[in-house]
Each structure stands twice: as structure tokens, then as C-alpha cells.
Amino acid sequence: MAEQRGDGRGAGDVRDGGQDAGESRRRGVRPEEARAWEELVTTARRTVSDGLVVGTSGNVSVRVGDTVLVTPSGVPYDRLQPDDVTGVGLDGRQVLGALVPTSELPMHLAVYRTTGARAVVHTHAVHATAVSTLVSELPLIHYMAAALGGPVRVAPYATYGTDELAENMLHALADRSGCLLQNHGTVTHGASLDQAYDRTAQLEWMCRLWLTATSVPGLSPSLLSGEQLAQVQEQLRGYGQRR
Numbered sequence: 639m640a641e642q643r644g645d646g647r648g649a650g651d652v653r654d655g656g657q658d659a660g661e662s663r664r665r666g667v668r669p670e671e672a673r674a675w676e677e678l679v680t681t682a683r684r685t686v687s688d689g690l691v692v693g694t695s696g697n698v699s700v701r702v703g704d705t706v707l708v709t710p711s712g713v714p715y716d717r718l719q720p721d722d723v724t725g726v727g728l729d730g731r732q733v734l735g736a737l738v739p740t741s742e743l744p745m746h747l748a749v750y751r752t753t754g755a756r757a758v759v760h761t762h763a764v765h766a767t768a769v770s771t772l773v774s775e776l777p778l779i780h781y782m783a784a785a786l787g788g789p790v791r792v793a794p795y796a797t798y799g800t801d802e803l804a805e806n807m808l809h810a811l812a813d814r815s816g817c818l819l820q821n822h823g824t825v826t827h828g829a830s831l832d833q834a835y836d837r838t839a840q841l842e843w844m845c846r847l848w849l850t851a852t853s854v855p856g857l858s859p860s861l862l863s864g865e866q867l868a869q870v871q872e873q874l875r876g877y878g879q880r881r
């Protein structure tokens with residue numbers, strides 16, 4: 639029996655047997671979802687081309703209304719086409735597409751259910767993942783931690799794709815827009831795919847900086863205070879171009 643979206647429209651080829659596959663996949667995809675899917679695929683490909691993930695590691699999502707578009711599980715990003723739109727509701731039920739959604743759906747949905755985020759990026763960035771095995775919080779090596787809401791915490795390890803991992807991540811994320819996952823990788827969120835992606839890149843850069851600074855034998859880096867960070871947090875509100 640074909641499942642219907644809340645608006646009564648069919649939502650993809652899972653519901654439309656016997657049709658041309660591309661045509662039926664497109665059915666039920668709204669124009670804003672099609673545009674968001676394009677941006678999502680571009681962002682996912684950037685994570686690979688910028689060296690933040692290898693192969694099919696990592697995943698990306700973007701929220702359009704009450705639908706969350708997500709990368710499908712185990713599909714190389716360079717193979718993703720417009721017809722591959724994969725979407726779930728906030729309850730995790732698939733409403734668009736036929737491909738199996740990312741195995742990290744619990745993490746993505748946990749962020750959308752508890753924050754106003756519009757996009758989530760998960761990577762296995764190498765410096766960030768290395769740091770996740772060494773500390774429970776990234777020391778304040780640089781003031782750009784302010785851009786993530788404060789010192790970046792490390793969520794205790796749990797098996798990938800589990801509710802336990804999602805719960806650990808939520809605790810680590812409290813008041814932050816990014817965290818590390820112990821022996822696993824990074825999660826960041828933002829008001830847009832670009833913002834979530836930029837936060838991942840900043841986080842990976844800060845982890846690389848800390849590893850570099852702590853690798854000099856006999857010396858240890860100076861660290862910033864909470865007060866210094868708070869000052870930057872305030873100043874960053876006016877950073878960039880006025881709109």
C-alpha cells in the first residue's frame with residue numbers, strides 16, 4: 639500500500655510501483671526539497687574533496703519544513719543524483735525516496751528535535767578524531783571555539799548508529815553547535831548547510847592546531863581562559879558584513 643505524505647501526495651518510488659523509476663522518485667518532491675537536495679549533495683561532496691571523510695564515511699542532512707533530507711547509507715557521494723532524494727519525517731519514517739537513509743539517523747534527528755538547527759554535518763575528520771581519543775574536552779587553544787559556543791566536548795564512545803550514541807552526542811552538544819564523538823568523529827549543526835560545514839572545518843582546524851602545538855617536546859601551549867573566550871563570543875556577534 640502506497641504511503642502518503644501528510645499533504646496526501648505520494649512520496650517516492652516506494653509508493654509508486656510499475657512506473658519509470660526516475661519519474662516516480664521525483665513524484666512528491668517539492669521544488670524547495672529538490673533545491674535543498676542539490677545543496678546537500680554539494681556539501682557532502684565537499685567533505686570528501688576537503689579530506690574530512692574517506693569513502694562513504696560521514697553523513698549530511700538538511701531540514702526543509704518537517705522533512706529531513708539525509709544522505710543515504712553507504713552510497714558514495716559522487717554517485718548521488720537528483721532522483722536519489724532521501725527524506726524522513728522528524729519521527730524517522732521515510733517519506734521520500736527508496737534508498738536506505740544514513741545509519742546515523744538517530745544523531746541527526748536528535749539534533750533537529752532538540753535545537754532549531756536546519757543542517758547537520760557528521761565527519762570522521764582525522765585530526766578531530768585523533769583528539770577525541772585523547773581528551774574529554776578540546777582545550778581552549780584558540781578563540782574560534784567561541785564560534786562553536788564554547789569549549790568543544792567529547793561525547794563518550796557508543797556504537798555507531800545507536801540511540802546511545804545520539805544521547806551521548808546531545809549531552810556533549812548542550813549549548814554548543816559542535817562536538818567530538820570519542821573514537822569516531824565530529825558532529826556540527828547550523829542554520830544552513832554552509833554554516834554547519836564551516837563549523838566542521840573550524841573544528842577540524844582547531845584540533846589540528848592543538849595536536850601541532852602539543853607535539854613540541856618539552857613545551858606546552860598557552861591556553862585561553864573562559865573570560866577571554868566570552869569576550870570573543872560577544873565580539874563575534876558583530877563579525878562580518880552588516881546586512
Ligand SMILES: C[C@H](O)[C@@H](O)[C@@H](O)C(=O)COP(=O)(O)O
Nearest residue numbers: 694695696697711712740741798
Ligand atoms: C560505518 C559507518 O561509516 C558509520 O561509521 C557512520 O558513522 C558513517 O559515518 C557513515 O554511515 P552511513 O553511510 O550510514 O551514513
